[in-house]
Amino acid sequence: MSEEPVIEAIADQPSTKKDRVRKIAISLFNFGKKHKLALAITSVILLIILAIYNVMPTASIGDLIMINLDTTVKIKLGQTAKLKYDDVSVSINHFINDPCPADKTCFGDGQFADYKFTVNGKGYYANSLITANGGGYKLSTISTDYTTYTEIKLTKTSDN
Incomplete structure (x- = not known):
């Protein structure tokens, strides 16, 4: 078989x-x-x-704050605000808090926050004294204490 x-x-x-x-x-x-x-x-x-x-207008993940466009957000030194759906981010480089004495005349403002403002990997100059425009976005400072935080708002510019 x-x-x-x-x-x-x-x-x-x-x-x-x-x-x-x-x-x-x-x-x-x-x-x-x-x-x-x-x-x-x-x-x-x-x-x-x-x-x-x-x-939700903001979502925090450690030192990263994910935000919606046209949302006011408070950031501190060491934190980064980033748009949820675009490659746009803002962080604080440093603060300058050197006000002009009342009895003196000074050139320029000695109080401001200096930002790192990037759009699609390209950096743009920005600080709390000016409204910065770059890559189709506008960075505005709403308020700051010049030592610990700033409140900012990111919007689209009319050319975008």
């Missing part, structure tokens, strides 16, 4: 790329059927988190 070789193990393995893709797709479909409640809950939670992220 002649025995034929057992080829069941080989038959279970997909032989072509199409067969492998089909087998993976069937496995994913079966996984989805088996765990549909868990997948639905996870999807809803992720959608809620995404909606909150989009609606």
Whole structure:
């Protein structure tokens, strides 16, 4: 009696790329059927988190503050404000707080915050005394104490 070789193990393995893709797709479909409640809950939670992220004007991640356009944000030395959906960022280089004495006449203002303002990797000069324009964006200083923080606002310019 002649025995034929057992080829069941080989038959279970997909032989072509199409067969492998089909087998993976069937496995994913079966996984989805088996765990549909868990997948639905996870999807809803992720959608809620995404909606909150989009609606909130700012989101802090360590020293990085993600902001929406046209939002006033308070940043401190060492922090960076970055637009959520564009490559635009602002950080404070340093503060100058050397006011002119009341009984003296001084040239220029000795109180300002110096910024690092970048748009798409290109740096633009900016400080709290001027409204800086660069790369289609405008950086405005709302307020500052010249020692610890500034409140800024990023907007699009009319040429963008």
